[in-house]
Amino acid sequence: QTGHTTIDYGFVNTAATKSAITYIDGDEGILRYRGYPIEQLAKASSYLEVAWLLIYGELPTADELDAWDHRIRRHTLLHEDLKRFFSALPPTAHPMSVLSSATAALSTYYEHESDPDNPDHVELTTVRLLAKLPVIAAYAHKKSIGQAFLYPDNSLSFVDNFLRLNFGVMSEQYEINPVVSQALERLLILHEDHEQNASTSTVRLVGSTGANQFSSVSAGINALYGPLHGGANEAVLDMLARIRDSGESVQRFVERVKNKEDGVKLMGFGHRVYKNYDPRAKLVKESADAVLAELGVHDPLLDLAKELEEIALNDEYFQQRRLYPNVDFYTGVIYKAMGFPTRMFTVLFAIGRLPGWLAHWREMQYDPQKKIGRPQQLYVGSPERDYPRR
Numbered sequence: 001q002t003g004h005t006t007i008d009y010g011f012v013n014t015a016a017t018k019s020a021i022t023y024i025d026g027d028e029g030i031l032r033y034r035g036y037p038i039e040q041l042a043k044a045s046s047y048l049e050v051a052w053l054l055i056y057g058e059l060p061t062a063d064e065l066d067a068w069d070h071r072i073r074r075h076t077l078l079h080e081d082l083k084r085f086f087s088a089l090p091p092t093a094h095p096m097s098v099l100s101s102a103t104a105a106l107s108t109y110y111e112h113e114s115d116p117d118n119p120d121h122v123e124l125t126t127v128r129l130l131a132k133l134p135v136i137a138a139y140a141h142k143k144s145i146g147q148a149f150l151y152p153d154n155s156l157s158f159v160d161n162f163l164r165l166n167f168g169v170m171s172e173q174y175e176i177n178p179v180v181s182q183a184l185e186r187l188l189i190l191h192e193d194h195e196q197n198a199s200t201s202t203v204r205l206v207g208s209t210g211a212n213q214f215s216s217v218s219a220g221i222n223a224l225y226g227p228l229h230g231g232a233n234e235a236v237l238d239m240l241a242r243i244r245d246s247g248e249s250v251q252r253f254v255e256r257v258k259n260k261e262d263g264v265k266l267m268g269f270g271h272r273v274y275k276n277y278d279p280r281a282k283l284v285k286e287s288a289d290a291v292l293a294e295l296g297v298h299d300p301l302l303d304l305a306k307e308l309e310e311i312a313l314n315d316e317y318f319q320q321r322r323l324y325p326n327v328d329f330y331t332g333v334i335y336k337a338m339g340f341p342t343r344m345f346t347v348l349f350a351i352g353r354l355p356g357w358l359a360h361w362r363e364m365q366y367d368p369q370k371k372i373g374r375p376q377q378l379y380v381g382s383p384e385r386d387y388p389r390r
């Protein structure tokens with residue numbers, strides 16, 4: 001049989017990927033980047049410091065981080081021709097499609113300097129992706145709202161440059177809001193890696209064929225786009241807005257989920273690995289209250305999310321299936337309060353996850369036992385048979 005029936009093959013040898021980058025304990029709700037607990041990094045580190053940690057395995061010295069930060073800032077400009085690439089896309093293009101295609105297009109400008117077997121090219125391509133992906137992401141946002149693209153301002157930090165590219169306009173001086181800046185830094189750190197999730201496994205698989213970091217990351221962005229993966233943060237906000245607009249009670253919605261009516265799921269709940277509370281979701285929920293209060297925003301969707309969580313956590317349907325909020329459940333409410341449109345939420349996830357993708361690509365690339373990826377298969381189709389005589 002094939003398709004949706006579950007088949008008991010007994011022992012299936014699924015060769016697990018070995019990695020030294022991130023540790024997750026799904027039962028205990030533990031997440032560590034290179035041994036450091038996510039709770040400590042999220043509260044005290046920075047996006048680029050954690051990126052260095054994931055990629056190189058140790059925390060950078062102050063000088064190393066300064067030099068890297070300076071090098072990244074000097075690569076934020078996009079080739080002027082690449083900026084015209086955006087005008088070829090329809091104004092309704094989803095920012096994730098824009099991000100993945102513009103990232104693949106980046107390859108065409110740097111093919112002569114992105115050879116995976118040349119260590120200098122590997123370093124330069126890593127810097128170029130960290131520098132240019134946020135600019136592409138911001139241009140995808142600007143395109144979706146019909147506003148002019150700004151040039152990066154290299155006097156600003158990584159996160160502040162990103163915020164200004166998204167929300168600044170030519171005609172005014174952009175004021176950085178420190179609350180938004182700090183909250184976004186923390187959210188990006190929480191997304192930087194998560195071991196062998198679907199998009200990271202995609203990056204490793206594509207890279208294992210000898211494809212460069214641009215092509216591998218572009219593939220990872222496409223995998224992340226799916227609503228069961230990174231697209232869930234956008235799907236959560238759509239779900240909350242539908243409940244609010246329908247006038248349906250939260251309890252009635254939960255009943256529909258439990259009855260699997262029209263395949264409806266509680267988006268932002270459940271996880272392949274966490275069968276307990278996702279430690280990131282806890283940190284995001286804390287941030288949500290603080291950021292909305294500091295911004296003076298009261299969003300009824302946050303109240304709705306909390307009511308939904310409360311009902312689900314006390315319902316045996318979810319308890320039996322060990323379904324808890326994951327990282328996507330509360331992030332959208334914060335992104336919305338920051339001013340990002342819903343369709344940009346998964347793009348923000350991609351910017352967060354970029355260092356993890358680059359770290360895993362590199363770990364695979366420099367693995368002496370490296371082999372081209374080829375997942376195992378168990379054949380369950382037709383036995384041999386003859387072609388009918390006609």
Ligand code: SDX
Pocket residue numbers: 193194196197198227228229230232257264265266267268269270271272273321323326327328
């Ligand atoms: C991310 O891998 C990663 O690390 C990913 C990620 C990362 O950082 O990279 O953490 C980011 O992708 C988080 C997940 C975001 N996705 C969503 O929030 C979408 C909603 N969640 C589900 O689609 C689901 O929970 C998955 C895909 C996340 C996990 O699915 P599993 O572990 O394969 O669970 P399953 O599909 O085998 O379901 C087991 C049972 C089923 O019910 P029964 O058939 O036993 O009756 O639980 C039910 C499912 O129907 N179920 C849900 C549910 N998730 C699972 N029911 C309602 N709502 C849900 N969200």
